[in-house]
Amino acid sequence: MTTFTDFLSEPIAKRALLACALLGFSNGFMSAFVVLRKSALKMGTLSHGLLPGIALAVLLVGLTAWSALAGALFAALFIGLGSIFMSRTSRLDQDTSMAILYTTAFAGGLILLQHVATRQKLDEWLFGSIAGMSDSDLWVAFGTSVIAVLTLTALQRPLLIYLFEPNVAASLGVPVRLLNYSLFGIMILLLLSSLQAVGCILSVGLMVTPGAAAYLLSDNPRLIFLGGGIIGAFGSVVAFFLSYPLGWSIGSTIVLVLGLIFLVAYIFSPRYGVLAHLKRR
Amino acid sequence: MEVTAHQHHPGCGHVHVCWGGGDAHAHHHRLEVSNLTVSYREVLALEDINFSTECGRSIALIGPNGAGKSTLLKALAHLITPDRGQVLWKGLRMEKSSHEIAYLPQRGDVDWNFPITVRGLVEMGRYPNLGLWKPYSRHDAEIVERALAAMELLDLQKRQISALSGGQQQRTFIARALAQEAHVLLLDEPFTGLDKPSQQSLHRLFRELTKEGRLLIASHHDLQSVPEIFDDILLLKRKQLAFGPVKEQFTEARIKEAYES
Numbered sequence: 001m002t003t004f005t006d007f008l009s010e011p012i013a014k015r016a017l018l019a020c021a022l023l024g025f026s027n028g029f030m031s032a033f034v035v036l037r038k039s040a041l042k043m044g045t046l047s048h049g050l051l052p053g054i055a056l057a058v059l060l061v062g063l064t065a066w067s068a069l070a071g072a073l074f075a076a077l078f079i080g081l082g083s084i085f086m087s088r089t090s091r092l093d094q095d096t097s098m099a100i101l102y103t104t105a106f107a108g109g110l111i112l113l114q115h116v117a118t119r120q121k122l123d124e125w126l127f128g129s130i131a132g133m134s135d136s137d138l139w140v141a142f143g144t145s146v147i148a149v150l151t152l153t154a155l156q157r158p159l160l161i162y163l164f165e166p167n168v169a170a171s172l173g174v175p176v177r178l179l180n181y182s183l184f185g186i187m188i189l190l191l192l193s194s195l196q197a198v199g200c201i202l203s204v205g206l207m208v209t210p211g212a213a214a215y216l217l218s219d220n221p222r223l224i225f226l227g228g229g230i231i232g233a234f235g236s237v238v239a240f241f242l243s244y245p246l247g248w249s250i251g252s253t254i255v256l257v258l259g260l261i262f263l264v265a266y267i268f269s270p271r272y273g274v275l276a277h278l279k280r281r
Numbered sequence: 282m283e284v285t286a287h288q289h290h291p292g293c294g295h296v297h298v299c300w301g302g303g304d305a306h307a308h309h310h311r312l313e314v315s316n317l318t319v320s321y322r323e324v325l326a327l328e329d330i331n332f333s334t335e336c337g338r339s340i341a342l343i344g345p346n347g348a349g350k351s352t353l354l355k356a357l358a359h360l361i362t363p364d365r366g367q368v369l370w371k372g373l374r375m376e377k378s379s380h381e382i383a384y385l386p387q388r389g390d391v392d393w394n395f396p397i398t399v400r401g402l403v404e405m406g407r408y409p410n411l412g413l414w415k416p417y418s419r420h421d422a423e424i425v426e427r428a429l430a431a432m433e434l435l436d437l438q439k440r441q442i443s444a445l446s447g448g449q450q451q452r453t454f455i456a457r458a459l460a461q462e463a464h465v466l467l468l469d470e471p472f473t474g475l476d477k478p479s480q481q482s483l484h485r486l487f488r489e490l491t492k493e494g495r496l497l498i499a500s501h502h503d504l505q506s507v508p509e510i511f512d513d514i515l516l517l518k519r520k521q522l523a524f525g526p527v528k529e530q531f532t533e534a535r536i537k538e539a540y541e542s
Contacts, residue, residue, distance in 0.1 A: 157413065167360070171382070172408050172409055173377075219397075
């Protein structure tokens with residue numbers, strides 16, 4: 001075990017541990033929104049869609065934090081608006097249009113990245129590389145997390161109305177459009193930062209599973225948000241300590257641990273668990 | 282029903298209940314709708330709706346499926362933008378949503394599994410008065426409390442909305458409208474799916490709310506119960522076929538015209 005304690009004293013390990021806690025909390029906090037908004041599937045589309053956008057940015061101007069952000073934003077808008085446009089101008093529904101657009105773009109992005117990046121770099125985009133985070137990456141993750149959690153907390157009041165009645169909230173004076181835009185923006189920021197931790201394929205897990213577990217454990221929306229954050233951070237930190245001795249990829253371990261936590265909630269939740277459900281029948 | 286202040290308004294001849302106080306009352310509480318036309322993309326949903334009414338009345342929106350009842354309610358609630366026409370409330374053009382107008386969705390459109398308590402839902406009614414930043418004060422809590430009491434929901438306030446009966450669900454939404462201090466309640470099929478006793482108690486509530494000087498506009502599909510519950514009808518079939526007191530306008534010939542062919 002000495003090698004592990006040695007490893008822990010390395011700055012790389014400290015940064016990775018910190019990043020796990022930070023990204024786990026902020027993504028978990030956001031996942032409550034994704035679950036209550038019932039948009040987990042769209043979330044998956046979005047996270048995959050970021051990859052081709054970033055690839056395009058890398059190809060055109062090289063990789064910086066800003067070019068990645070711009071590319072991601074462009075890709076998200078292209079797929080989001082494109083699917084709306086496609087469903088309005090054909091007989092296809094929006095989900096079908098979205099699935100076609102994002103898989104096609106993803107495939108294109110993969111080929112692009114194969115050409116501009118080495119094999120190893122490609123794996124990092126797909127599955128994350130939390131150990132490779134620099135100090136500035138960590139600061140970006142910190143900033144994004146703070147912005148996300150603060151915004152979601154400050155907007156809690158209108159947000160709940162919007163989540164409960166997306167189509168009616170406007171009649172209560174809730175600034176629906178403002179909420180839509182700001183949440184979309186935060187989601188992209190969070191996805192970008194979690195891309196580093198778990199990669200674009202698994203980031204959906206980080207941004208859905210903790211909130212889903214919290215949703216099965218509580219009826220209080222505030223607790224669901226907070227619980228999502230705590231579960232996300234706890235699961236990611238546990239995964240960090242598991243992954244090194246076991247030699248598992250950290251991104252996958254994070255999502256796996258979160259899945260296990262969810263499974264426990266799904267089976268044993270006193271009110272909404274499977275056991276409680278069977279007992280009631 | 283407990284009230285805080287009574288004021289007499291010559292404009293509508295009803296004793297008014299001002300829950301929050303502080304609200305300056307105009308003397309003419311009229312809702313005037315003129316030339317209202319709404320379309321969804323290229324499909325005309327409502328054409329040239331014209332009517333004028335005042336607080337203290339209850340209006341049934343009737344007409345066959347797809348006649349535009351829900352559309353009219355949503356347009357009045359500012360949930361959809363009309364192509365043409367205007368809505369005046371107290372003589373003023375309504376530009377955006379107002380706390381004085383509450384929209385109560387059809388029960389089937391509500392996500393009853395959403396994790397929220399009865400009290401939490403009623404507290405949402407304070408949003409139009411509070412906005413993003415104003416803190417939730419004792420005054421707000423009192424108004425919420427009173428709304429819950431008026432709808433006999435105090436014992437249920439901590440219950441999740443998923444555990445309510447149909448009648449209780451409807452009352453929770455009315456309580457939210459009361460917490461909102463709404464004068465105009467727009468209800469989409471409030472009687473649908475309720476059992477007989479709940480229908481009767483909702484009917485009584487309607488009477489009380491109109492007596493307090495509120496204006497109720499509700500879409501309604503059970504033609505038989507219209508005369509007993511409502512004061513006026515607005516008969517719709519994309520266009521307005523009739524408007525006025527039930528006694529004068531709710532005739533067999535008119536109904537036939539709307540529902541046949």
